[in-house]
Amino acid sequence: MFAKLSDWLDHRTGFRKVRDALLLEHIPGGAKWRYVWGSCLAFVFAVQLITGVLLMTSYSPGDSTAWSSVYFIQYEMDFGWCIRGLHHFGSQTMVVLLGLHMLQVVIAGAHLPPREINWWLGLLLLAAVLGLSLTGYLLPWDQKGYWATQVATNIAGSLPLVGPAVQKIIVGGPVYGHHTLTRFFTLHVAILPALVIALIMAHVAVFRRHGVTAPKNAAGEGLFWPDQAFRDLLVSLIIFGVMLGLVIYGHGHKITSAAATERGFYERVAHAGKDGRGANLDAPADPSRPYPARPEWYFLFLFQLLKYFEGDQEIVGTVIVPSGVFGLLFLLPLLGYGRMRPFGHIVGVTVVVALLLGVGFLTYLALDADREPTLSSEEIEKLDDKQKQLVEKARLFQTELRDAADLARRAIQLADEGIPTDGAVYLLRRDPLTQGPRLFRQHCGTCHTHGTDSSNENPTASDLEDFGTQKWILGLLNEPDSPRYFAKTNLKAMSNWIKLRRESARKKGATEEKKLADDFEKIAVWLGEHPRDEAPTNDDKKLAWEAGSKAFANRCNECHSFNGTGGTSTTRGPDFTGYGDADWIRMMIMSPACNLRYGAKNKMPAFRDLEGISGNLEAHELNQTKIILLRDISDDDPTAETKRKTVDEATRATALTEVDRELIIRWLLKDYRVIFGGEPISGPPKG
Amino acid sequence: MQRRSFLKWAINGLGVLWGAILGVPALAFLTDARNRLAPNRGFKTVARLHDLPQGTPVQVVIRDVRNDAWTLHPNDVIGRVWLIRRPNDEVDAFTTICPHLGCSINYDKAAALFICPCHGGSFELNGHLKANTAAKNPAPRGMDRLECRRDPTNPDFLQVKYQNFRQGETSPILKN
Numbered sequence: 036m037f038a039k040l041s042d043w044l045d046h047r048t049g050f051r052k053v054r055d056a057l058l059l060e061h062i063p064g065g066a067k068w069r070y071v072w073g074s075c076l077a078f079v080f081a082v083q084l085i086t087g088v089l090l091m092t093s094y095s096p097g098d099s100t101a102w103s104s105v106y107f108i109q110y111e112m113d114f115g116w117c118i119r120g121l122h123h124f125g126s127q128t129m130v131v132l133l134g135l136h137m138l139q140v141v142i143a144g145a146h147l148p149p150r151e152i153n154w155w156l157g158l159l160l161l162a163a164v165l166g167l168s169l170t171g172y173l174l175p176w177d178q179k180g181y182w183a184t185q186v187a188t189n190i191a192g193s194l195p196l197v198g199p200a201v202q203k204i205i206v207g208g209p210v211y212g213h214h215t216l217t218r219f220f221t222l223h224v225a226i227l228p229a230l231v232i233a234l235i236m237a238h239v240a241v242f243r244r245h246g247v248t249a250p251k252n253a254a255g256e257g258l259f260w261p262d263q264a265f266r267d268l269l270v271s272l273i274i275f276g277v278m279l280g281l282v283i284y285g286h287g288h289k290i291t292s293a294a295a296t297e298r299g300f301y302e303r304v305a306h307a308g309k310d311g312r313g314a315n316l317d318a319p320a321d322p323s324r325p326y327p328a329r330p331e332w333y334f335l336f337l338f339q340l341l342k343y344f345e346g347d348q349e350i351v352g353t354v355i356v357p358s359g360v361f362g363l364l365f366l367l368p369l370l371g372y373g374r375m376r377p378f379g380h381i382v383g384v385t386v387v388v389a390l391l392l393g394v395g396f397l398t399y400l401a402l403d404a405d406r407e408p409t410l411s412s413e414e415i416e417k418l419d420d421k422q423k424q425l426v427e428k429a430r431l432f433q434t435e436l437r438d439a440a441d442l443a444r445r446a447i448q449l450a451d452e453g454i455p456t457d458g459a460v461y462l463l464r465r466d467p468l469t470q471g472p473r474l475f476r477q478h479c480g481t482c483h484t485h486g487t488d489s490s491n492e493n494p495t496a497s498d499l500e501d502f503g504t505q506k507w508i509l510g511l512l513n514e515p516d517s518p519r520y521f522a523k524t525n526l527k528a529m530s531n532w533i534k535l536r537r538e539s540a541r542k543k544g545a546t547e548e549k550k551l552a553d554d555f556e557k558i559a560v561w562l563g564e565h566p567r568d569e570a571p572t573n574d575d576k577k578l579a580w581e582a583g584s585k586a587f588a589n590r591c592n593e594c595h596s597f598n599g600t601g602g603t604s605t606t607r608g609p610d611f612t613g614y615g616d617a618d619w620i621r622m623m624i625m626s627p628a629c630n631l632r633y634g635a636k637n638k639m640p641a642f643r644d645l646e647g648i649s650g651n652l653e654a655h656e657l658n659q660t661k662i663i664l665l666r667d668i669s670d671d672d673p674t675a676e677t678k679r680k681t682v683d684e685a686t687r688a689t690a691l692t693e694v695d696r697e698l699i700i701r702w703l704l705k706d707y708r709v710i711f712g713g714e715p716i717s718g719p720p721k722g
Numbered sequence: 723m724q725r726r727s728f729l730k731w732a733i734n735g736l737g738v739l740w741g742a743i744l745g746v747p748a749l750a751f752l753t754d755a756r757n758r759l760a761p762n763r764g765f766k767t768v769a770r771l772h773d774l775p776q777g778t779p780v781q782v783v784i785r786d787v788r789n790d791a792w793t794l795h796p797n798d799v800i801g802r803v804w805l806i807r808r809p810n811d812e813v814d815a816f817t818t819i820c821p822h823l824g825c826s827i828n829y830d831k832a833a834a835l836f837i838c839p840c841h842g843g844s845f846e847l848n849g850h851l852k853a854n855t856a857a858k859n860p861a862p863r864g865m866d867r868l869e870c871r872r873d874p875t876n877p878d879f880l881q882v883k884y885q886n887f888r889q890g891e892t893s894p895i896l897k898n
Contacts, residue, residue, distance in 0.1 A: 085744065089751055103792040111792070112754040114747035121744075261729035268736050275740060305750060453794025711796050 058260035063246065064253025066262035069143075072136035073242075074267035075274055077235060079128050082275065083167075086122040087224065094174070096220040098213045099458030101176035102319040106450045106459065109308045109316050110290065116308030120282030123314035126168050128278055130333045133161050134391055141383040145248035147371030153241045154368050158361070160234045163227055170223040172331055176216060178439060181320035182328030184219075185211070186338075190353040211322070285312035288444045292451055318443040319459035327435040329405070336397035339404075360390060407433045445469060455711045465694065465710040471702020474695050475499075478642065484519075485703075495523045496639070502703055503615020505563030512555040525636050528594070528606040536590075554586040561587060565616035568598065587611070596631070609633055620700050625653075628660050628685040635664050635678070635685050642691035654688070661686040760898045761789065763800075765881035767873060768815075774807040774880075779829045779836070779847065781805075781818065784884045801884050803868060804829065804836070806847060815870035815882045816849050822861040824889050836865060866894050 045051045062070075093112060095104040108115035137157070140146055146154035173184040192202030207214025257263065289311040298306070307313070318324075330338050337357060344352035367386060370379030408415070408426045415426055442463060449462045463469050472488045479499070480489040486500035498519040501507045511520045515530035540547040561583020564571070570580045587597065595611045596602025602610065610631040613619045622629070628637040643653045664682045668675050697710050768782045781804055788798040802818040804827070816836075818826045825840035835852060836845040843861030844852040850864045866887045873879035886897040 082744070085748065089748055092752065093754075107792040113750040113757065115751055115754070117747045118751050261726055261733055265729040265733055268733055272736055272740055275743075279743065450792065453789065454792045456793055456795060459792075711794070 058258075058264070060243065060259035060263075061246065062249075062257040062259060062263055064249035065255050065257035066259075066266055067247075068266055068270070069139055070247055070263060071267045071270040072132060072139050074263075075271045076129065076132045076136055078267070078271035079125055079132060079274065079278075080231065080235070082121060082278075083125045083129070084228065086118050086125065087228070089118050090122060091224060094220075096174065096216040098176070098216065099456075099460075101174065101216055102316075102459040103450070103454045105175040105177075105316060106447060106454075109287065109313060110292075110306070110447065110451070113305040116285070116287070116306070116313030117282060120285065120313030121278060122171075124278045124281045126171060127331070127333065128274060129164050130168065132274070133164060137161070137387055138391065141367070141380075141387045143248040143250075144371075144376075144380045144383070146368050146383055147376060147379055148368060150241075150245055150248070151368035151371075153238060155365060156234055156238045156241060158364055160231060160238060162361075163231045163234060167223060167227045167231070168331065168333070170219045170227065173219045174216070174223060175316060176320045177317035178320055178324070178326040178443070179315075179317040179328070181211065181322075182326040183330045186328065186330065193350055193353060195350075211320075282313055283307075285310075286315045287311045287313050288316070288440070288447050290444070290448050290451055316443070316447065318439065318446045318463060321460045321463070324442075324463075326439055327432050329401075332398065332402075335401040336394040339397040339401035364390075405429055405432050442469070449709055452709070455709065462709055465698065466707070467698050467701035467710070468707040470695075470698045474699050475702065478691055478695070478699065482639070494518065497521065497524070499703060503563070503565065503619070505559045508562050508615075509555065509559035512559060525638055526608075526633075528636075529608065532594070532606075554590055557583040557586040558591065559583075562611065562614050565613050565619065566597075566611075567613045567616075607634070617700050617704060617706070620703060621696070624691070624696055624700070626657070626660060628664065628682075630663070633685070635667070635682055637685040640687040640689040642696060643688055644693050644696075645688060645690050647693065657686060657688050758791075760886060760896070761787075763884050765869070765871060765873075765883050767879045768803055768882045769805060769880045770878050771807070771811065771813065771872070771880055772878060774805060774813065776807050776809060777847075779804045779806045781829070784882055786884065801886075802826065803882050803884070804865075805870070805880065805882075813870050813880055814849065815868040815880075816865040817868055817885070817887070819866065819886065820861065821863050821866055821887065821889060821891070821894070827865065862890055862892050863894065 090108065093104060093108050093115070095101060105119070108119050110116075140154070140157070169184070169187055173180045188202055188206050191205060192198045194201060203209065205215075205218060207218050285307075287308060290309050292306075292309055303310075317326075329335065337353075340356060341349065341352040344350075363386060367379070367383045370382050372379075404425065406429060408429050410418075410426060415423060418426065445466065445468070446459065446462045449466060450459060455461045455465070472485075475483075475485055476489045479485075480491060482491075482494060482496040483489070484491045484494045484498045484500075486498065488500070497511075510517070511529075512533065514520065515533050516522050521527075521530060536551055537548075540551045557579070560579050564576070564580065564583075566580070566584070570577050570584075587595075588601075591611070592601035594602065594604045594606055594608045596607070597611045599612075602608075609623075623632055623639075624642045626641055627633055627639040628635070628641065633639075641657055643657065644650065645653060647653075661682060664685065665679060668678045668682070672678065694710055701708065701710070763786055766784050766786050768784050769780070774780055781802055783799045784801050784803055785797050786800045788795040788800050804816045804818055806814045806816075808814065816827075820827050820838040820840070820843050822838060822841055822843045825838050827836050827838045827843070827845070829835075830837045834847060836847070836849075837843070838861070841860045842857065844859055845861070845865045846852055849867060851859055851861055853859075866885075868885060869883040871881050873881050887894045888897050
C-alpha cells in the first residue's frame with residue numbers, strides 16, 4: 036500500500052532522485068563523529084525556527100505590549116516557559132556550536148582552497164546568527180535587553196560619517212520606541228532568518244561540490260545515509276537534551292499565582308514558568324529607571340574589550356578591532372595557495388584557537404570584574420586605591436543587580452493580577468509598594484515620619500506607620516504627647532483632655548482607672564475598623580463594635596462627630612466617620628482645614644492637583660474653607676490679626692497629583708494594588 | 723546490511739522521540755486558547771427606567787471588567803444592548819450582535835424593525851425573526867435576548883447580564 040503510493044508519487048514528482056541526491060552523499064574515508072557539527076547547527080536552527088514561529092503566534096511587538104506578551108507566554112500559556120526557554124537557550128547553543136564548527140573546520144584545513152568560498156559563506160552565517168541573537172535580546176523589552184541593546188545601537192551611531200543616520204534608521208527615531216521593536220522584530224523574524232536559510236542552502240550546496248575534507252590517510256568510503264546521519268542526529272539529540280535540561284533547570288523568577296491554589300500535575304508542568312523554570316524575564320523596560328546593563332554572555336568579550344579603550348579611542352574597541360579580526364578570518368583561506376598550504380593551515384588553526392582563547396579570557400575577565408567581592412574588610416584595607424575602587428564597583432554592580440531582580444519579581448507578581456492598558460511599565464510606576472516610600476519622603480517626609488521608611492531628624496507631625504490601626508490609636512490614647520503622635524503639633528486639646536480624664540479617674544480609684552483603660556481599648560478596637568454606617572455581621576466583631584461605639588458615644592462624641600451627630604463642643608476635633616480609611620485620609624490630605632477635619636487648628640497644607648484640569652475648582656473650594664474660617668473671627672477681637680494669620684497658615688495649599696496621592700494612601704493602608712487608569716486626563720499639549 | 727537497517731531504525735526512533743518531546747509542548751502551546759473561557763458575567767446596571775420611552779428601542783452600552791490575555795480593563799465597554807420598555811414597564815433587552823454573522827444590528831425607525839446592515843437580517847421589535855420579507859431573511863433565529871432585571875436595591879435602575887451567543891445556530895447557544 037505504502038510502496039504503491041510512493042511509486043505513484045515518484046512517477047509524478049521524481050522525488051526519489053532528489054532524496055537520493057541529498058542523502059546518498061559519498062563520504063571519502065567514511066562517516067565520522069567529528070563531522071557532526073554542521074548538521075547539529077542546522078538541527079538547532081530548525082529548533083529555533085519551530086519555537087520562533089510558535090512564539091510569533093503570541094508575541095506582540097510594541098512599547099506597551101512587548102513585555103506583557105512575553106510575560107503571558109512565560110507565565111500564563113501552556114508550556115510557554117518551555118517553548119521560550121528552548122528558543123532562549125537554543126540561541127546560546129548556536130553560538131557555542133558555531134565556535135566548535137569553526138574550530139573543527141580549521142583543524143581539518145577545510146577552509147583552504149578550493150573551499151574558500153564556503154569558509155566565507157560560513158563567516159557570513161556567523162555574522163547573521165550573531166545578528167539574530169542581538170535582535171532577539173531586545174524583543175522581550177525588559178530592562179536587561181533594553182539597556183544592553185542601547186549599547187549596540189550607540190556603537191552603530193559612533194561609526195564615522197554614516198553612524199548617526201544608520202543609528203536613527205535602526206532605532207526608528209531619535210530614541211527607543213515602538214519602531215525600534217517593529218524594526219528589530221522584522222530583522223529577527225524575517226530578514227535575518229531568510230538570510231540564514233539562503234546562506235545555509237548555499238553553504239551546503241558549495242560544501243557538496245568538494246565534500247568533506249577527509250584526513251590524508253583515510254581509507255574506505257561511506258555514505259551520508261544512514262551512517263553519518265545517525266551520528267549527526269544522535270549528537271543533535273544529546274545537544275537538545277542539554278538545552279532541555281537548561282530550560283527545566285531554568286533561571287526565571289518564581290511567582291505565587293492567586294488563580295491556582297491547587298495545581299494538578301498537568302497544570303504544574305504546563306505552567307512551570309511560575310516555579311522559575313525556563314528563561315529569565317527582567318522588569319519591564321523603563322527609560323526612567325537605570326539598570327546595571329551587561330550584554331548576553333557571548334558578547335561579554337566585546338564589553339570587556341571596550342574597557343581598554345577610552346575617549347576617542349573607544350571606536351578602536353567597538354568597531355576597529357572586531358572588524359579587523361573578522362577581516363583576518365576572511366583572509367585565512369588565501370594563505371592556502373600552492374606551497375603556502377601547510378603554512379596557511381597552521382596559521383588558520385593558530386588564529387582561530389587564539390581567537391577562541393582570547394574571547395574566553397576576555398569573557399572570564401568581564402565576569403571576574405563583576406563578581407561579588409569575597410574579601411574581608413581588613414583585606415580590602417590593604418588594597419591600593421585603584422583596587423579598592425574595583426572592589427567597590429563590583430559590590431555596587433551586585434547590589435544594583437539584586438535590586439533589579441527584586442523589581443523584576445515584583446513586576447511579574449503584579450502582572451499576575453492583570454496589566455494596565457497603558458503598558459507593563461506602569462506596573463511598577465503605579466505600584467504603592469514601590470512608589471509609596473519615595474512619594475511619602477518627598478511630599479510628607481518634611482513633617483511626618485513613617486517608621487524606618489521615612490525618618491526625620493526633627494518631625495513636626497505624627498509618625499504615620501500603622502496610622503488608623505488599633506495599635507496606632509491605642510498608642511495615641513496612652514501617650515498623646517509622645518513625638519510619635521501629637522508632641523510637636525498644635526493639637527493640645529486632645530492631650531489635655533486625656534490628662535484630665537486620667538487625673539479624675541485616679542482620684543476616683545482603681546475601678547475607675549481600669550474602666551477608663553478598658554474604654555480606651557474598646558474605642559481603639561472600634562476605630563481601628565474604620566467604622567462607617569453598618570455594624571459587621573460577624574458576631575464576635577459585632578459585640579466589639581457595639582462596645583466600642585458605646586464607649587465612643589460616652590467619651591469622645593462631644594468633640595468628635597460621627598455620621599453627622601455630635602462634635603458640638605467648642606474644642607471640636609476631626610470627624611471620625613470611617614476614621615483612618617482611604618476616604619478619611621483622602622479628605623485629610625485634600626482639605627485638612629475643612630470642618631470635618633482640623634479646621635483653624637490645622638497646620639498641614641492641603642495637597643491638591645492644582646495644576647490639573649479641575650485646578651480652578653479645587654482652588655475655589657479651598658478658598659471657601661478659608662472664608663468660612665475667617666467668618667468666625669470678629670473684628671472686635673483684639674487678637675483678630677493673629678487669628679487671621681493662623682487661618683492663613685491652616686489653609687495653605689500645595690501641589691500633588693491625583694495618582695501620587697492615591698499611591699501614598701494605598702501605601703499607608705498597606706493596600707498594594709496597582710493604580711489603573713490614565714491620569715491626568717489630558718490631550719496632546721496645545722501648539 | 724544489518725547494521726545499516728539498524729541505523730535507519732534508530733534514526734526513525736530518535737526522530738520520533740524528538741518529535742514527541744518538542745511536539746507535545748508545541749501543540750499544547752499552540753492550542754492554549756482552549757484555556758481562555760468566556761467570562762461568567764453578573765448583572766450590570768445599564769440605564770434608568772424613567773429615562774426610557776415606551777415602545778421605542780434605545781441602545782445602551784454595558785461596562786464591566788474585561789480581561790484580554792495579559793491586559794486588565796477595569797471598566798470597559800463590553801458590548802451594546804437594545805432596551806425596549808413595554809407598556810407594563812417590563813423591559814426587554816437584546817444584544818446588538820446579529821445571530822447571522824455577528825454584525826451590529828440597527829433600529830430602523832421608519833419600518834419599526836431591527837435591521838442588520840451587513841446582510842439584511844430583519845427582526846420585529848419583539849426580537850422575533852421577521853417573516854414574509856421580500857428576500858429570504860438570512861438570520862437563522864430571532865435576536866438574542868439578554869436577562870434584564872431591576873436593581874434589587876434601587877428598582878429604577880435596570881441591570882442586564884451580558885452574554886455572547888454563537889452565530890448561525892437556529893437557537894441561542896452560549897459561546898465559551
